[in-house]
Amino acid sequence: MAVDPLVAASVRTTVPLLLAAGGELLSERAGILNIGLEGAVIAGALAATLGVGPWGLAGGYAAALCAGAAVGLLMALFVVVVRADQILTGTAATLLAFGVTGAVYRGVYGATGVALTLPTSAPFRIPVLAAIPGVGSALFDQPAVFYLAYLLIPILWWFLYRTQVGLALRAVGESPAAAGAAGIAAGPLRAAAVTVGSALGGLAGGVLVLAQAGTFAEGMSAGRGFIAIAIVVLGRWTPLGIMIGALVFGVATAMQYVVQAMGWPIRYELVLMLPYLLTLLALMFSPRGVAPAMLARSDV
Amino acid sequence: MRQGPAVSLTGISKRFGPVVAIQDVDLELGAGRVHALLGENGAGKSTLMGVLFGLVRPDRGTIRLDGAEIAIRSPRDAVRLGVGMVQQHFANVGAFTVAENVALGGQGRYRPRVATEQVRITAQSAGLAVDPNARVADLPVEAQQRVEIVRALARGARLLILDEPTAVLAPAEAAALLAWLRQFAREGGTVVLVTHKVAEALAVADDVTVLRGGRRIASGPATGFTLSTLAAAMFPKSDGTDDATRATPPAPATGEPVLRAHGLAVRGDRGERRIVDATFSVRAGEIVGIAGVEGSGHHELLQALAGVRQPTEGILEIPGRVSFVPGDRHRDALILDAPLYENFALHGAGARTGLIGWPAMRGRTQAVMAAFDVKARSPRDTAGSLSGGNQQRFVLGRELDARPDVLVVENPTRGLDLQATASIHRRLREAAAEGAAVLVHSADLDEILALAQRIFVVHAGIVREVPPDRDGVGRAMVGAG
């Protein structure tokens, strides 16, 4: 009886996480730990808010992608071109995005925080699939952008494991020397990976605004960019793994609503904590060679 | 099977800045033949092969392939022309499968099944055992090397360059690889075997070329050479040009034995056996040279004697104070960004307690700088701002200032000019005269001969004492006699 709302809530919480984690996976596979992803999410959320008015929903999502990509380009400029430290650059990129989005939001909508109501994507019901009892409507009566997120995992898998560019990307994250010996230029690939990855983070922000909240709030990314890093660890740097990882975090987040709604005698904060502890355990028992060898290193 | 190319390199010269790497070198490679390229470190072997594989642009000279003059501007060109190279440090992605490694660098889709099949077929027709789906990092070293060969073959290589391929292999594996190379040549392929090992060259090669100091010293069919003639070509009698470093070795020391090894075994970074069953002792006041070609195990032996690598078996008795001048001074001996007086304090940092009196430390640094002729404005200069010779004198001065009972030194004068070299040699002799047992390795055999009273030769993990005579040591280094 509690299954249906839990599934529905889980799908809603999982989709933005999945998009962000997919983006983080791309850049981590190329050896860049993108701490700036959190900044990309919030930038995407604001861009969607600003873009949906003049350009409609599709324009809003496009703006979100572009804003995320802009944060990614900043990362690429400093990490790949200047070869600055990834962690510090990512921290600065996130700080910068928070500052700029906050200031622009207040500049445009005023400091009082008027309740902003934006158009949101209407659900697009997929016939037959949506009729599956229990999970059907939760999964398949959703905004179209959700289906894109579902497709992200197979696309990422295909790209990483079935294309030469994906192979090259993974090689760059493991051993730039070996990749270089095979005639692959590491720099452009790394830059592209962090930019596209951040664009996906931006899209996650767009989904938060245009498919869920219908409004913008400062700090509404709520650490999803960082959670994406955890998801990638939990998913052991594979597309299928991050789907499971995103579900773990998504369900745990959804549980809090259910716990509150049903008045269950568990503290939801403890439920929220579990995925992080699970991630720490996963880190402990990651055999050497699971994480990309060049991750977080600036000596490429 | 397709014939390998016949390649001739004529009059190849290359300089890097003021340094002449190779000068007017000719090399004839025939289809169906194994050509051994011999020479010590710095002889120019790598540069010459770099030219052939498109990694190095020659200043002068021509390359002909089956008679037609060609230009090889990049490894891509080389691969297109059927040239493949197996590097000494494998260029594999460890986390990838064999098939992924072989396919890396292509375009469009990646089809695992096609790649797997290609590896299987290539490996099978070449007679090499390779599992296409194995993760490369899980494979033993010899299998990783086979992966490199298969990758070259899968890209259509009919001319294989192998850089020191047996340096990482156990004797049985090395024999198998050499047999395979013969087989590859018998089927029409062309092979260049870059090596230090004369016995190996004579056993497998049809033709031999010896480089020394960037010039071709000898070349011809292998049947025209013997171990002695090749050793003599690689390690010539001193021609008197390096008098600055030469001095008559002092009489054998009669001090007490201060360092004893009994049944010592040492393993390398990958857990491979490097030194087996070594037994020897070193007396106070003597200089012992440790000779060995690259990869023979001398590096790991020195590390064990210096106390920075744990022996896996046997007994090693080292007295209280050991100083070490490692071969890679930038990485292991200095903090380049830090001032000299902090670099001075680096020695013994692990055991020091309490406060550090920096003014006193600066004073001692200044004294060592004066005593060892380290040219810097003050102890506050960073180590990175010094020239190589000054850095090395500083490191040696620091290590000797600790009054060691044993001093272990690796390539003490690499990259230094004659004057700096002479001053380092003098310091080492003085250290021995003051009672330290000095163990020194150098890639330059003449340096060892100039310094040492006794010489240990390391060959294939075996340590044995050899009389300090150039021919004898040279032969022992290459496993002959």
Added chain:
Amino acid sequence: MATTARRADRWAGVVSFLDSPWAAPAVVLVVLATGAALLAAWYGVSAVSAFWFGSIGSWYGFTSGTLVRAVPLILTGLGVAIAFRAGVFNIGADGQLLAGATAAAYVGLEWSAALGHASLPAALILGTAAGALWAGVAALLRARFGVLEVISTLMLNFVATDLVAFLVRGPLQEPLHIYPQSATLPSVARLPTFGPTTQLHWGLALALVLAGAVWWFLARTAAGFRLRIVGANPFAAAVTGRVRVTRVAAWAFLASGALAGLAGAIEITAVTYALYDNLSPGYGFTAIAVAVLAGLNPVGVVFAGVLFAALETGATAMQRDAGVPSVWASVVEAALILILVAGASIRARAGNRHLRDAAS
């Protein structure tokens, strides 16, 4: 050839500037002046004046605003500086601060009846220990399993946040069970202020003393020297110094957590007197900016901490009095980090080039 040489000359100029002790202050001045000019242009002079009087232009603003805010920034900044000096990327100061705050709140609330006047030192000491313990989890994972501390400390931040959220709604909630916060600390467990009219408390003195102590430790003691060389070149530290690199890095990690834990304990005992959600407005991340701006120098951390505190309190005042979004402060912080980090990278690369030249 000539072009390359000219380019090298230009780099040499940049590098020698970056090497000088004036680089960081100069960058700060330029960024702040640019920020002030843009502020005046966009929002008017009233915004600049609100910023000025809110941060350092008035005695009250400076002491009760800026300096109070500076205490946690200095302490966490010191922690980050110690960790970075040892080559440990501790970005979990936030979580360690929360651990310290929680322990201090617990001691102050539950043990003060029994401890009496010993409550305050007990709260501070246990808060410090809790911060070290929280960092210790990541330190152990790093030393034993080779886990990247960047990821583990990030995870532990979230765990700490959720743990505090649980405690202030559960075991540590105030007696009426209405608000998500703990009861307020009894006065025996409070850190006194310098006087009745100011909010400036003795935590500042503690922070300054500790900054001096950390400087002394790093500059003068054998253990501090070990810590520095482990971060500067772990290979040379191990081969030439015979230093146990992993162990030294782990101790630095613990010390780093301890300082952040103390920062949390001081916030509880001197500023908030209660534990609640969002106790830290991202001190842990600002601490990274503080440490980087200070060039990882403990004395520099004091100045950088006060600077960022002034920036944040001034921005808050500006938002209150002139309606200018306070978040502009983060933009300034980010710009400072980016400029300094890029500068460090250029300097390191030019340094390498110099070495290559020397070697060839």
